[in-house]
Amino acid sequence: MENNPIKIIEVPGKRPGFFLLNFTRTVNRILFISFIALLLTSCSREIQSTRTKKAIPLSYAQNFKLDSLENGVLLTIGESKGRIKRFLLAAEKPAHLINGALWIKTPVKRIVAFAGTDIGMLTRLDAAEHICGVSDRTLVFSSAVRNHIRKNRTLDFRQEAQVSFEQLLQCKPNLITYSDFGKDYPHEEALGKAGVICLPILDWKEQHPLGKAEWLKVYGYLCGKEKEANQAFNNSVETYNTLKKGISSKGKPTVFSGNQTGEIWFCPAGNSYEAKLISDAGGDYTYKKTKGTGSLSLTPEKVLTDNRHTAIWINPEANNIRELLQKQGRSAFFDAYASHKIYCYSGNMNKYWETAACYPEKVLEDLITIFHTKNPTGLNYYQRLK
Amino acid sequence: MTVAKDRFTFWMFALLLLTVLCFFLDLFVGRYDLTFNDLYRGLFSFDQQETGQLVMREFRFPRSVTALLAGASLSVCGLLMQTLFNNPLAGPYVLGISSGSSLFVAIGSLTGISFFLQDAGMILLAFVGAILFGGIILFSSVRIRSQVSLLLVGLMLGSIAGALITTLEATASAQELRAYTMWTMGSLQQTHFDQLALFSILVTLGLLSCVFLIKPLNALVLGEEHASLLGIRIKHFRFFTILITAILSGTVTAYCGPIAFVGLAVPNLAKMLFKTADHSKLLLGSLLIGGSFLLATDVTIQLLEPYFLVPVNALTSLIGAPIIILLIVKRWS
Numbered sequence: 001m002e003n004n005p006i007k008i009i010e011v012p013g014k015r016p017g018f019f020l021l022n023f024t025r026t027v028n029r030i031l032f033i034s035f036i037a038l039l040l041t042s043c044s045r046e047i048q049s050t051r052t053k054k055a056i057p058l059s060y061a062q063n064f065k066l067d068s069l070e071n072g073v074l075l076t077i078g079e080s081k082g083r084i085k086r087f088l089l090a091a092e093k094p095a096h097l098i099n100g101a102l103w104i105k106t107p108v109k110r111i112v113a114f115a116g117t118d119i120g121m122l123t124r125l126d127a128a129e130h131i132c133g134v135s136d137r138t139l140v141f142s143s144a145v146r147n148h149i150r151k152n153r154t155l156d157f158r159q160e161a162q163v164s165f166e167q168l169l170q171c172k173p174n175l176i177t178y179s180d181f182g183k184d185y186p187h188e189e190a191l192g193k194a195g196v197i198c199l200p201i202l203d204w205k206e207q208h209p210l211g212k213a214e215w216l217k218v219y220g221y222l223c224g225k226e227k228e229a230n231q232a233f234n235n236s237v238e239t240y241n242t243l244k245k246g247i248s249s250k251g252k253p254t255v256f257s258g259n260q261t262g263e264i265w266f267c268p269a270g271n272s273y274e275a276k277l278i279s280d281a282g283g284d285y286t287y288k289k290t291k292g293t294g295s296l297s298l299t300p301e302k303v304l305t306d307n308r309h310t311a312i313w314i315n316p317e318a319n320n321i322r323e324l325l326q327k328q329g330r331s332a333f334f335d336a337y338a339s340h341k342i343y344c345y346s347g348n349m350n351k352y353w354e355t356a357a358c359y360p361e362k363v364l365e366d367l368i369t370i371f372h373t374k375n376p377t378g379l380n381y382y383q384r385l386k
Numbered sequence: 387m388t389v390a391k392d393r394f395t396f397w398m399f400a401l402l403l404l405t406v407l408c409f410f411l412d413l414f415v416g417r418y419d420l421t422f423n424d425l426y427r428g429l430f431s432f433d434q435q436e437t438g439q440l441v442m443r444e445f446r447f448p449r450s451v452t453a454l455l456a457g458a459s460l461s462v463c464g465l466l467m468q469t470l471f472n473n474p475l476a477g478p479y480v481l482g483i484s485s486g487s488s489l490f491v492a493i494g495s496l497t498g499i500s501f502f503l504q505d506a507g508m509i510l511l512a513f514v515g516a517i518l519f520g521g522i523i524l525f526s527s528v529r530i531r532s533q534v535s536l537l538l539v540g541l542m543l544g545s546i547a548g549a550l551i552t553t554l555e556a557t558a559s560a561q562e563l564r565a566y567t568m569w570t571m572g573s574l575q576q577t578h579f580d581q582l583a584l585f586s587i588l589v590t591l592g593l594l595s596c597v598f599l600i601k602p603l604n605a606l607v608l609g610e611e612h613a614s615l616l617g618i619r620i621k622h623f624r625f626f627t628i629l630i631t632a633i634l635s636g637t638v639t640a641y642c643g644p645i646a647f648v649g650l651a652v653p654n655l656a657k658m659l660f661k662t663a664d665h666s667k668l669l670l671g672s673l674l675i676g677g678s679f680l681l682a683t684d685v686t687i688q689l690l691e692p693y694f695l696v697p698v699n700a701l702t703s704l705i706g707a708p709i710i711i712l713l714i715v716k717r718w719s
Contacts (some may be wrong), residue, residue, distance in 0.1 A: 262568025263575045301445045305418045
């Protein structure tokens with residue numbers, strides 16, 4: 001032991017080679033700490049961004065959120081329990097994007113409008129010139145957009161379902177707005193790589209008529225017309241509430257809404273947008289106590305027995321009495337048919353589908369006139385079926 | 387022989403009773419409570435102001451009669467096709483007759499012509515489609531000798547119709563697509579009281595003419611050659627069998643849309659029950675089982691209605707498909 005030139009220092013409880021092992025551990029620790037530090041730094045950047053986040057208050061809309069950030073506006077689309085998509089609306093590309101948000105350069109110059117209501121909203125904000133593509137010209141009401149189509153400034157894709165990736169790129173859009181029915185837009189990822197952002201529009205899911213109109217704010221921020229959007233929305237709210245207050249003392253006529261396709265009647269459910277409009281217009285809706293925000297599927301027998309003596313029938317999806325009887329031969333058994341109190345927005349379907357969402361006060365005005373006057377005239381959307 | 391005859395008599399009596407029971411159940415099961423008085427007055431001294439009579443005359447009675455006749459027709463068609471092609475998996479729609487109806491209804495409803503989106507327009511188109519495709523098959527049956535080749539022609543017609551429908555669907559609007567989709571779900575509710583007479587006459591004539599096919603059908607069970615030796619003119623027999631099938635299934639498809647599995651499952655059930663190749667018994671059995679089957683399906687739909695709506699085509703498939711699986715398993719094991 002004494003002749004051995006190398007002395008091994010024995011440390012109680014430790015194996016020989018302790019120092020070598022200790023060195024490796026130390027390096028590992030340093031690396032681990034560095035990694036954590038890096039992670040925290042990046043997180044802190046995100047926290048910094050979210051700390052400066054300030055919610056922009058919304059009054060009725062449930063399916064989008066707006067937050068003001070230092071470098072732009074964060075648009076969150078979707079329900080809290082469902083799919084959520086985030087977009088940062090900013091003039092300059094930020095160094096860091098929080099929570100996987102996609103950057104939309106504002107004001108957006110070229111929009112392909114596939115949602116239907118988007119054309120109405122943009123037209124109301126006097127931003128129709130930004131629309132560079134529509135799904136079908138025959139469904140467009142806006143005269144400005146029709147004019148652009150005629151002058152080849154706006155492309156008519158004819159059929160949204162058949163639009164190809166190449167066709168879309170040819171149009172050189174910055175943004176595609178589309179109605180999200182639970183699926184991403186086709187080729188969304190590939191379009192994103194080409195710099196085209198697909199923005200889902202969920203205004204159809206809003207349960208309050210003014211909730212639909214509040215989507216004007218989204219288009220306002222997209223086109224740099226937030227002041228105009230807020231002003232337009234506030235005007236709608238004010239008119240809507242004034243009209244609603246005006247009818248509170250009047251009687252409530254019984255009303256039903258819906259139409260038959262095949263063997264099934266589709267009527268708005270009790271918590272739907274249409275049921276809300278009927279209630280706000282002072283109507284007593286047959287299915288007001290039912291649950292759900294979409295449509296009820298009912299048998300013709302049930303609808304007839306429930307509504308034989310209902311005073312007013314709205315939205316039968318027919319242009320005139322002849323067409324109604326051809327479509328639904330049993331319509332003649334309703335009292336509303338005998339008393340000629342069947343109304344539909346069929347005077348101009350395109351106008352209704354495109355603009356009713358951003359002018360809920362006009363729809364309400366129509367319904368109040370229908371429900372509470374003997375001979376309704378001067379209606380915005382509706383007409384009595386003749 | 388006597389045991390077999392007793393067995394047949396027993397089952398016929400039981401099936402007749404079941405059919406009557408299902409018919410009356412179908413008349414009186416529903417959201418709105420109806421009485422026999424509503425039935426009598428609704429049919430013979432109708433007062434439109436009485437909701438009970440109105441419901442009976444406009445909904446319940448046409449629906450029950452339609453279910454009875456459609457079920458009977460499709461089952462008889464299925465039996466004819468199964469014997470003609472000597473294949474237990476053949477059905478009334480195997481010749482592409484239903485595809486013809488579907489194609490014409492699709493052309494009408496998916497091209498947006500408003501008349502064709504309506505009941506009368508759809509019935510007309512479905513009938514024209516069935517007769518046209520039935521005509522092609524009839525023409526082919528004269529030219530083609532092999533049953534298998536004829537079956538293939540029917541399947542190819544179905545494929546062509548399917549491809550054309552898909553093309554039309556790709557360019558249709560949401561409303562047109564909805565109208566067409568609803569038609570494909572089948573319905574026993576589309577026949578109005580006024581249309582019931584025409585529907586009943588066409589179906590009854592078709593069913594009655596099957597009586598003339600009993601002898602050749604029984605002979606064909608032995609094979610085509612034996613049937614020829616027994617004096618059956620195969621080409622003529624084939625022509626009339628297909629003609630009757632086209633009229634019956636075309637009429638049902640026109641008034642009710644496509645109704646799956648009844649024509650496939652019911653004749654097999656009848657064969658299992660009666661254990662005979664005698665088509666006089668099988669035709670009667672299929673007729674009653676088919677009628678009561680579709681009536682029972684409709685009763686189920688009415689009972690489920692407060693909770694959710696089940697399309698008739700879906701429910702017949704839900705009940706029919708397990709029967710077919712059972713048959714296939716039994717056959718191959």
